Amino acid sequence: MKKSTKKKATIYDLSVLSGCSASTISAVLNGTWRQRRISESTAERILGLARDHNYTTNMQARGLRSSQSGLVALLLPVHDSRYFSSMAQTFDARVRERGQCPIVISTCRDPKEEYQTVETLISYSVDTLLIAGATDPDSIHRLCKEAGLKHINIDLPGRSGPSVITDNYAGAVELTWSIINSFSDDDSITPSDIYMFGGRDDHNSRERNRGFRDVKDAHFKTKTEETIVPTGYAPGFAQKAFEEFYETHGNLPRGIFVNSSINYEGLLRFMAKHPPETFENLVIGCFDYDPFGSFLPFQVTMVRQDVEKMIDRAFQLIDAGEMTPRTYLIPPQFVPQRTALTGPLDLLKDVP
Amino acid sequence: MKKSTKKKATIYDLSVLSGCSASTISAVLNGTWRQRRISESTAERILGLARDHNYTTNMQARGLRSSQSGLVALLLPVHDSRYFSSMAQTFDARVRERGQCPIVISTCRDPKEEYQTVETLISYSVDTLLIAGATDPDSIHRLCKEAGLKHINIDLPGRSGPSVITDNYAGAVELTWSIINSFSDDDSITPSDIYMFGGRDDHNSRERNRGFRDVKDAHFKTKTEETIVPTGYAPGFAQKAFEEFYETHGNLPRGIFVNSSINYEGLLRFMAKHPPETFENLVIGCFDYDPFGSFLPFQVTMVRQDVEKMIDRAFQLIDAGEMTPRTYLIPPQFVPQRTALTGPLDLLKDVP
DNA sequence: ATTGATTGCACCATCGATTGTGCAATTTTG
DNA sequence: CAAAATTGCACAATCGATGGTGCAATCAAT
Incomplete structure (x- = not known):
């Protein structure tokens, strides 16, 4: 039951199809319909329609209205090191658990790229930003603060925001x-x-x-x-x-x-x-x-460096709204010679 | 000359400040002002104002209107392997060169995550998608095609779209x-x-x-x-x-x-x-x-595997609008024992 | 049967930018 | 100097979703 028209279905399409108003559709699809006292039966009907026409929310529109995006970003100096890539891997998993969309971006330790990237992320209304190894954490902090963007430093501390770093x-x-x-x-x-x-x-x-x-x-x-x-x-x-x-x-x-x-x-x-x-x-x-x-x-x-604990602590602080410029030390793990640790790679959903 | 109000400046703010209409501001700020016959002097004045109030475009609004985002995404099975992380690194650099914003996301080789992630990316109007090592390239291809999302397979070929893979x-x-x-x-x-x-x-x-x-x-x-x-x-x-x-x-x-x-x-x-x-x-x-x-x-x-050539070829094909389901083979490079190749890591903008 | 509370939903402004169209003022042409 | 062309910009609809507010219909209470 797929529309052959190329365009994606919107709440207005569903509105016409269902005979309900767009706001009703919206409420049903974003889960606020109970508070808005939409009857269970209409809700189900609309959800059914949405499935049939494989509706998906246009996040840009939602984001524009609510100035949120559901995106959580990790800013990395580089991808191509096992320290940072394992950080990215853990980050991805954690953000998914939270029902948000993880995105990872590297900046090659270039202060200008860092700054511009953060500006870009802000313009996309990214919800939360983890900054790993920023070369100039403080000016980035200022940017985020002005934009009301929740953020936290990982790996390298900043003087103005909270930081979670290795001891x-x-x-x-x-x-x-x-x-x-x-x-x-x-x-x-x-x-x-x-x-x-x-x-x-x-x-x-x-x-x-x-x-x-x-x-x-x-x-x-x-x-x-x-x-x-x-x-x-x-x-x-x-x-x-x-x-x-x-x-x-x-x-x-x-x-x-x-x-x-x-x-x-x-x-x-x-x-x-x-x-x-x-x-x-x-x-x-x-x-x-x-x-x-x-x-x-x-x-x-x-x-x-214990990336799992660092990421977890970072999200704890963010959830708690903690924005005091304090530095939290995470003890690293000593690794003897010839040791193959399991790690985020084992998150692979693969079959033997 | 920064507004102390927390909110970001919009074209409407600039409109009031400059005495021009919002559409004029918009044209000036997105570079289309010549075609719209805005005089050089007004343009300069507005650009000056924009700088002073450090205006930045709200990408969600632009994206909503133009159904574009300026985002280019790379879908990865995992971050935490030097093959994929070097791919991410190269990707980041190339996308930046093109003036777009690179985002990298991993899916743990989980077909369900892959599918959902692509749906999410589509709902953000991502402009281009590189799919590396998808477990089910073809159903993802269908998704992208319906949404009119330019995409291409890297590393693992799909039957329905173009693929750039190692020989x-x-x-x-x-x-x-x-x-x-x-x-x-x-x-x-x-x-x-x-x-x-x-x-x-x-x-x-x-x-x-x-x-x-x-x-x-x-x-x-x-x-x-x-x-x-x-x-x-x-x-x-x-x-x-x-x-x-x-x-x-x-x-x-x-x-x-x-x-x-x-x-x-x-x-x-x-x-x-x-x-x-x-x-x-x-x-x-x-x-x-x-x-x-x-x-x-x-x-x-x-x-x-020659990630640089793979990424470059992928963008060539995308730019050429090539969507025929053909597979392009990139010859890999043989590496003798005890070899430390330079690589994307050397993109680090660092000082000695 | 009237009043008051509750249910169930529609209406509409709004987020910030883009773009087709229209129109006055100015300049050019004959 | 009148008509035509060009310049320079304003207006308003639009993208898709959200949420405050209002109102009719139904139900309960007296």
Whole structure:
């Protein structure tokens, strides 16, 4: 019983077909018909008609009227990292559970793109916005606030809104200890054996740096010299940093704290240019979990940021209307070598 | 010069402020003012006002009127795989270049979610839809067609619309040869040494299976027995398949063609339960590229599906209005062991 | 049988932008 | 200088759904 006319059915079409007014149709179809005292029988009749003509609500019209959209957006620096893609996967699932429509957008860490994208999202009346790793959270916060858009920072904190982030310090401390403890006592290491690569001058990097330094200082019982090489987040820059270190010293540091899985890819690029033996005794600690990265042929421990808890907490705060600029820390999970965690990928509705 | 009232400026606000009519404002702001013979001076004045009051178009209103949205959507089975996340990354970049707004949504390979999601997207008047790995492309095609939504299949072909997919057969052939050729001549292998794990009964798997069989038959100069273990796409099922094989045979096959990077994660889970020595002489060929997966401690070659070309071709076809149900094959890229390709991640606008 | 409450729905303005049409004022043409 | 052409803009209908308000019909109560 499908209309062969190309156009989609509207409440007006159903209005004519049913003999009811458009407002009645509207009420029935959006579920408010009980409050509007539409009789059960008319409701059923209309719902039947709607099914037959496979009516679907025009969300633009509804959105225009109600200035809502049912869309919930996640703003990502990049898609192509297992940290962010697992975040997207979890986000999608959670938003669907809430009966809304999840959309995910990346901005390549470009502040201009970020700003414009948020403006666009606002113009679509997106209901809620999760901002992951914004480079300039505060100006985005201002935008959202002016538009009355519920939003929250994930991963990187902002000064003006609530933020749910990983406990970077705690994670860095654990990771650094695990690197140091990988070396047996008789195989003595010096402060210059342990380096940190990656990151830049953002909150997360600073906290990770602090954890790294504190543990080094505690272990070597002295204020150790600077062994942190910030490279930004792009893999190419990290690669260059490894190359330079290698050229200067003739080898890599014996233990390396890698600031993120994207920086870890910089190490991959370095590895591709050097024989496997170069890495036989390497000890890596990576802040971020990548399942394949956990099985590389050297000692590698990882820290998995708990995206599920972060997303859940974010929605709790949003539902509670909490907009105070507070930062909520989520403890990350320490991941030993050769570990394949189950994750959002297991949400696949697939048959064996 | 910002209005302190919370509400966003509309063309009517600007209309009052400028003394012009709303239609004039509209024309100026959407760029059609020349055709509507609005004088340059009024245009400039209005544009100035718009800037001062930081006007932005309400896309829901525009969309309602013009039944367009400026949104371009990519439907993904899952986010959390480097194949799909690199596809998303490339997609985002391309759509931005076209001045539209990219949105990415995953459906967990759930046909019901897929269908509903497409319905939702239609109700938002999404302009264009790229469908990656739909489980039921044809019913989705029908939906889109009825709604007049421009769409195209990526990755998995549909019978009713145009499809841009990887040349799975060619990729599988190359990959299988590379597995076989990894064994030196004096280290003779038998047909039962080479297995294929993963995939199920979809077009891509069938083509990959065919390539695998053809090469095996050619190499062993005989119709070889069945050595394909379909497991579906979920990592958990693949893991189970490896476990079962191992229990039955006491070892893994010497050479394994893994159907996808997600199945490869099933192998990871298996690996986590067995000592590293188990895998020392393993030869893996994986259909899909994962940078970390390329550095695992055994021989592993991969096939990278060329997402850039796929996306580009898809947009070409869409722009050309090509809606004939034809399948366009994109040759994949063979990736040797220990290779770290640059990719969409390098789009990161980051500073060293 | 009258009054009052309740049921069941229709009417209509509204959200913000787009666009076909009309018309006065100005400029050009002959 | 009158007619024709052009310029510059205003008017109003429209996209599809929402929700406040109003009103007739039915039912209950006195």
